[in-house]
Amino acid sequence: MTHPHDRALPRAVRQAMPLARDVLEEVAKLHGVCIRPVALRRLDVVTGKAEIIDVPCGSTLDSKCPPCAKRNRQLRMAQCREGWHLDAEPAITPDESTEEQRWLVEFRADMQAKRDAAEQAGDDTADLDAVLVGLDEEINAAGMRGSVTGSAVSKRTRSTRRRQDAPNLPKRKMTDTTLGRTFTSSDGKVYRPSLFVTLTLPSYGKVRDGVPIDPDTYDYRRAARDALHFPKVIDRFVQNLRRVAGYDVQYFASVEPQKRLAPHLHMAIRGTLPRAEIKQIAAATYHQVWWPSADEVRFNGDHLPVWDEQSGYVDPATGEVLPTWDQALDHLDTDEDAEPLHVIRFGTQVDVQGVLSGTPDADQCIRYLSKYLTKSIGDTLDGGQAQREHATRMVDALRYEPCSPACPNWLRYGVQPKNAKPGMQPGRCRSKAHKPEHLGYAGRRVLVSRKWSNKTLAEHKQDRRTWVLEALGQADEPTDPHRYIWRPIPAADANVPSLAMRLLRSVRERQRWRAHLRELEATAGQDLSATPQAA
Template sequence: MPDDATLRELAARQGVCVRPILQHVTDTLTGTTRTVVIACGATRAKVCPSCADTARRLRIQQCREGWHLDHDPPRPEPDNQDDEPENDGQADEYEDTGRRVRSTRRRQDAPNIPRLEVSDRTTGRIFEAPDGKTYRPSMFLTLTLPSYGRVTSEGAPADPATYDYRRAALDAMHFPKLVDRFWQNLRRATGYNVQYFATVEPQRRLAPHLHAAIRGAIPRKLIRQVVAATYHQVWWPNLDEPVHTDPAAMPVWDELAHAYADPQTGALLPSWDAALDEINDDPAAMPAHVIRAGSQVDIQGVIAGTPLADRVIGYLTKYLTKSITDPLHNDHDGEAPISAACRAHIDRLADEVRWLPCSPTCANWLRHGIQPKNPRPGLEPGRCTSKAHDRDHLGLGGRRVLVSRRWTGKSLDQHRADRAAVIRAVLTEAGIDMDDHDELSATTTTPDGTPRFVWTTTHPGDLDGPSYARLIAHAINQRQRWRNQYETAKTRAGPTTPDLSATARSTAAPAV
């Protein structure tokens, strides 16, 4: 049998998960057991290329289904949406609670924008051509962040000494807030409930930027006006001069006070609420950071069913399987070596991100002589567990895909179920029975009401369990058999059958 590395490569080519999760399922009625392989569900190609590609294809379907709708989709249930954050954006608020609010007045250096009552409509206008044909165009929008210094063609700063790494790191950390504020402003300026499918991707210089499919057509002049007028103020304590920089003299946990204290004087550090109250009481206080979008805005009109629409969807989802640092690599797999200048650029930005606070609960506030919100023992500056501090994220700790609540009216799980339903319908029509694991559902009960199937996690190589090689080999064979069945079913059904072969590779888990 081939070695594990060869099988992993073959599995990736066949669309099989390379790091599966094993579950032993015991039928309490019959006493029989079987091993079920579940895909890991990773969204990064370097972790599992097969699962990452499956996730990307699901997002492609979600984007395509909602972009050019000619009717308002139903309002989803609150638990069925996991994409768009709720934020009324009525004021520049402190980011711990909605109770501590500064002035709602706009900044004097920000232009005004129209403010209309937002209707419940989610679809765009209909345009009629001279020949009587009607169109309902949509848009593709790209937003960027401002420049932090001139960069070379490979993305590294031309002069690292003058490149504004601090501002770049803070902008990356608070970019999701700026994007959220932009959609709020755009809805108020247009007067309808603008719906979007957006992805956050890294530029070669490692600054995040936004690609967005927008349902409906909006005047380009108005969009540029909203971009120029959108900003987000971070009302946090001052971030300029850390108080505690010596790793051997960081604030210590006081068990009796349940708070952190100065290592030299023993005095308790100001609480998070006290630090914010001090800012609120100072009429001359300035925000710790203000983030704005860059001046470069790309806007394209897109008509449903055109080649451009398909190209744009591919462009929207192109980098979803990549990490933030991958654009600096020279090949498509992100494995080629990068130049010393680019590596130094990553190191410098990663070091800046490591020590800046990412949220009110971040341990890095101890360096500034302030207790994080909800403090607990064991916090250590520079070791915050938020992914914003990871080298692969470089400050961007939020979601990479942002979808408005009424884009399709469905959750991602519902889109996944739709893909599976198409596959099963095609197979059923062709007289092919696909393996169905619903019979092993954890919700199935015995006559006395107890769970019939008991699931327990195991690992390849466990005693009496399958080896990794046997497991992957079986999964590859199973996947090939399913694919052949689906291609046969499509042939029988005729040319109108949708080509969802990618779905066939991910709808069910093989049993060993």
């Protein structure tokens, strides 16, 4: 309904006025209120009371929900800060097993005994094997790590002999520590420095302001494959780093795009090594992709493999069944002259900085590590039309590159994808690696080692919640996890208030909290909003 006052205004003036709903959304953002809350119905099984609770969407991207993305960035900064310069070993004590977990293991033992008895009697064990697989999945889902039997899934292995074009690395005896070395100055003060390392990928052609000078000679295929397999070379670097360092190196890293759109790595490392050794490790690190060849196109356009219910994908012209993924790897294993599909290495630009705890340099590095976490890789484009065209060419190069063993693009090169199913078509992979906003990188943006801060991100979030509740004078009492039942609410449920009403209530609640915090600031004589854990 149009307000009577609005009807009295000229049309041009009314059109220039902001929409009230847009202003509400901006106010919600200013107050840190999630603008895409998920409404859930919470049933208290003790009292029988049901109420509608707004749960933040938890998005990590500004483009979807800036308040949630900002909170996630602050959590990551707190996680990085807490773990970077620890002076005591993190104590990781496994939780005690629950009654449910013990029951599952006992039942697993009973079913294993039945399976062994059936095998000795010569009976078919297929059904019991399926039950055991399902039990193993339930055991992991119940909060237990690893396998009860200790048996690992068999993996294909190739020779671990290093490539002749890669330098060898020294290997130190491992010590049971995660802290690294300390240094004592002449005045007796002990320092425990750490490192901030930046690793980049090699050049694919000359660029100016992030754009290739000559797009025709720029190696887009290599750039695409490097982006797809960047997570693997990061893993190799960490393995080599620990081998050379001689201790269980812990790290907090983030993957960001360079201006030329290639991913690169910023890594905070606990402890220190000589700069020359870090550069030596980067130069000696590589990852070989032992996949079937993807350089010769066999099927394209209207000539694509067709699905057969009995055999999988077949050549439409000859009826020949395409080799399965395992068959293609078997052929690769038996070919003594086979070469890896791709070898990825880091570039020569390696930046290594020493950092001390509590210094401005440490704070600056933490901000730099989290600088782009609220943006997707594609959202960082700011080089104008030329860079957008560069990104388009990169997406085109990625379109038919296989991103994983299950990628439909393998059909283009005459191989059935792993776990093939009907409806697959080259160029239509749904993996995020092929989406323009990811530009080939499908891995995690934040990489954190297990013993970094001795806390999960959820535990850091709980620390934040506890601090806020204590500051507001509200006890965060533990509740029975089985007391509440949470249910999703259908979008058409008439009992759910409109999004605008829910945002208004959340803004009011946040105003009340902040007013309470200001009162506490006036009483305590300090700025609580400057506390890292502050909401």
